[in-house]
Amino acid sequence: MMRERAFGLVFMIFFFAGCQEDVVRSLDGIQVPDGFTIERAVISPDLHAYPMFATFDDDGNLYVCESTLSNTMETDAMLANPSYQIRLLKDTDGDDVFDRSTVFADSLPFPMGGVFYHGSFYSAVSPDLIKFTDHDGDGVAEEQEVILSGWTLNSNGAILSGPFLGPDGYFYLADARRGFDILDKEGQRHLGKGARIWRCRPDGSELEWLSGGGFDNSIEIIFTEEGETIGTMTYFKDPKDGERDALMHWIEGGVYPKPNPTITEDRLPRTGPLMPVMTKMPRVAPAGLMQYQGEGWGSDYIRNLFTAEFNTGRIMRYQLQRQGSSFSTEGEAFVQAMVPDIHPTDVLQAADGSLLVVITGGWFIKGCPLSRVAKPEVSGGIYRVRKVGTKAITDPWGTEIFFEKSSLDELARYLTDARFRVRKKASIELIERGQGTVEVIIKTLRDAQDPTLRCELVFALAQIEDPVGLQVIREQLRDDDHRVRISAARCLGLKRDVGSRLALEGLLMDEHPAARRQAATALGQISSEESIASLLSALEHPQDRFVEHAIIYALIQIQVPAPLLAALSSAIPEVRKGALISLDQMEDGTLKEDQLMPFLMSADSSDLQVAAWIAIGHPDWSKSVGAFLRKRLKGKRSDQEQQTLLQVIDAFSDDQDIQEIITDQLLASSTSYEEKRFLLQILRTTSLDKFPSPWITVLGAFLDDENEELKNTALEVIETRGIDMSNRLTAIIEDEFAAPNLRIKALGAHLRHANALKETEFDLLLDYLRPDYKMYVRQSAIQLLSRSELMENQCLEIAQKFLPRTDAFLVPGLLDVLAQVKS
Known part of the structure; x- marks a missing residue:
């Protein structure tokens, strides 16, 4: 009996061991964590060149932006004889390995990613945003249409990238500090030198900048369920203390580090200090970025960020958490290179929950301090990472569903499908059908228990011009979940919906700071003078820098100075500060020198700090600054006041009157020893x-x-x-x-x-x-x-x-x- 039990136990061990899938944790020098497996996603390296960025279409085909040779050519040569291309990879037998390849478009100057939208592939190919269309289905684009033009190409790859399709139906593009001169669809000229995050309609209309600043290069963008914009960026500061690159939370009107003269030269409106960085990184060169969708890998991975790091050979995993009205992250290495010359540039999620990792190879040397010698023999590749034991999903892309022929009831069911790609396709179909689908979306929205689904449906409603749907979006400002309230406020702001003004003003007092921030942003987009009182009231307790920014930026956009001039005498420091900055940053420069003087002379340290910051932006106001210095250079000061004085004197140190004030103070017998040392330090720095x-x-x-x-x-x-x-x-x-x-x-x-x-x-x-x-x-x-x-x-x-x-x-x-x- 004991022998039979022992035999049965041994049999079961071998039986189940044989049933388990092969677990490969390391392949071609790339290693994945315990519990995951890695495989090649393309049947042969002959089917691609040097892949950079990749994008799925609605059916799981993969568009890959590629280099064909080492980027040793200069920018002018790249424009004259472009050699980059976009490749289309297909899996013809459904085994999750791409086995067919065509060059979709060639002879391009550095395509930097893109998006498949309504049957065409859109890509940032500096100096243009181009729409590529394959009319006959042979995998080759016969038509190339320039949607917008005027960005600057550079052979080192710090250039325009995208576009990225937001849940609001807009295209977003990430730009570098290369300069631009764009004539938009409405005939307006956009001219500048600094970096931007851009937004426009898919046809190129309504072009505007979302965020900007002095950073060197922004690369990829993702959107949270409520539409928050998060991206990768290099050089939020020059390398120092182990920091250079970052993950960013881009918000409306935000001006971000690093400090650079282009911020002033482009006349970017400021609301105070440069906006904070979300996640600080060393010199890792982050590139591709994605957020995990669905429960395929379990609840621990939902909404996690994954980003590709060119310099380190890693795919990083970040858990994203709310922090006030922005976010914080906790990161760890997910995929790691175990050998040299592995440079990940993109990471993206397939419909079945697996991840594709793009390794670009050894061609890129122009923009990378770690790749100074071309290694064309290192071709890179595309790999698939799976979680062991994950349940297979039937038809994850929804290719077996005929959405165009589905009834409204069928599409309503697909809106709640567990497959996120199926939900997206159903939503696209309903949006394309237009007003007749609004009732179906509204009913599904009101029945939905999942906040993520409710966010998706709010964004779908917003893309259909219908008064009933618009009223329902307004109602979602009262949703129990802050993410839905944020989604609704975002949509109403983009629509400049005057009818939601009162509800948005009420949302300024919301319990969640991100909802308050988005309400202020929407009110700025609507730009009604009647909202100024509510915005000033909301300034009394801004709580964090992002909320404060949104309120002040809204006041700047409304462009009505009278109520703000009255607010300069408010008893509340935060209100005085917001009014002062708003007046100063309005297009016409409403603030006058004599209106700033009382704040420079104020005994309130917060008044002094903001007044000094404003004064620094006005080199022609040296008369007021001189009076300020004659007073402030006498007597005791706090450390903060010392720092403020240093900044002001440095900003005005080329003014002869200011130089004389410093000279007189240094030579005066009444000047204390401590004061003289302080002034000598100013001369030194x-x-x-x-x-x-x-x-x-x-x-x-x-x-x-x-x-x-x-x-x-x-x-x-x-x-x-x-x-x-x-x-x-x-x-x-x-x-x-x-x-x-x-x-x-x-x-x-x-x-x-x-x-x-x-x-x-x-x-x-x-x-x-x-x-x-x-x-x-x-x-x-x-x-x-x-x-x-x-x-x-x-x-x-x-x-x-x-x-x-x-x-x-x-x-x-x-x-x-x-x-x-x-x-």
Whole structure:
């Protein structure tokens, strides 16, 4: 009996082991996590070139933007002889492996992704947005129509990308800081230098910018269920402290880092500081981005973000959480490269829940600091990642459903289907049929328990011009779920629906900050003067930067100054601040210099901060700034006020009157020691290219000052600014009674203009190496020796007399000094 049980157990183990699918966690140097498997998504590498970005059509066919060779050509050559292409891949036998390939469109200058919409493929191919259409179904586009033009091509790939279809039916495009000159469908010219997130109708009409700023390049965009816009971006700052790139939450009218003159040159309206970054990253070069839809991988993955990182070879997974009216993320590596030269550029979700990962290969060298040598033998590929044990979905793309012939009742059922691609197709069909479908959508909306589904139906209703549907969208401003309320507010704002004004004003007091933010955005788009009072009231408790921005931006858009001028005397600081910024940033520059003066002189620190920020944007207001400085440079100040003063003085440091104020304060006997040190630090850090001669005179006076700290600070300024005061510095260097730190500071400043040391100066530094001097003096002496051009005999003297007997802590510095020896 025991033998039979043992045999049966062994049989079952082998039986179930044989039934399990093969689990391949590593393929071609790419590794996926435990519980997942990876496979090639294309039957042969001969079916593609160097894939960059990919997009599914409605039936699961894949459009792939490709390079055909290393991008060694310059931009002009790329325009003259374009070599990029868009490929169409098909799976003809339903085994989830693409086995048929055609070049859909060729001889293109750098296509950067796209979207399949109503039977055509749209792609950003700088300088154009192009619509490609295959009329006869042979997989080749016979027609190319330029929808819009005027963006700038650059061979390094930091260019326009997209478009991306929003749930609102608009196309969104991500642009780089390359400049643009676009004549839109309505005859309006869009001219600028900075980066933008663009929005337009699929036919190119209603072009406008959603967000902008000084960042270098925005790449891909996704949309949450409520229509929030999230994207990948490089260079929100120059590389520093392990940060450079980012995930961004793009909002209406937002101006984002990094600080760049193009922000001012393009006259982008500001609502305060540059908008915050959602997720800060190192120099990883994020590219493709997607949000997981459906429950195919379980609840832990719903709404997760996945992004491709070119530099690291990773696909990152981010859990997205609400934080105020924006988001935060928690990230981890999902797919990782185990060998060099693996550069992911895109990641996208198939209808069955699996992910496609696009690896671009070794062709790209123009824009990547990590790929300086072309490796055309590395062709890249397209891979599919599955979760082990996931239940198969029947007809995930809905290709067996004839949507065009379906009844309204059938389409209503498909609207609630578990297959997200089927729901999307049903929604598209109902929108195309128009007004006659509104009742079906409304009934499904009112019966829907799932907030995600309700969001989808609100966006569908908004794309059908129907008064009944519009009224139902207004009703959704009272939905129990904040995501639905946000979706409704978004749609009503885009429609400029005056009839929803009162309900949107009520939503300004909503319990959820994101709903309040979207209500303010919609009121700005509607631009009714009657909303100003409600917006000012909402400013009393903005809660976060995104809500504050939306309210102030709405006031700027409404362009009615009178109520805001009255609000300048409000007892509430947040209201005064919002009114002041709005008046300043209106198109006509409504704020006057004399209206800013009371805020510059205010004892309220919040008033001072915003007034100083506004003053910096008006270089012609130096008279008011001078009066402000004469008052503020006296007496005690908080750290925040100190920082504000530094920013203002730096911004106006090229103004002669401001320079005289600083000079007078430094020379005045009544100016305290602490104040003089503060002003000397301003001289050291100012961004002026040419140092004013009166300030040089002041520095000379401080070299005679009895206060050693002030003299030391003056020497720091002289060295930092590279001011040539050789005679004065030599006098200090040669003064045997001067403190060692002063003599070393003077010598350091002197070496800015004379690399070689005199023999006496060399002997002085050697003397300071002796152990009876303080450690900082000895370290400073070594630093100056390493900056000097030493003779071989001088290096030999250091090696023989000091290196064998010096403290271990100083040895590395001395070795750096001796590294100058060439023999």
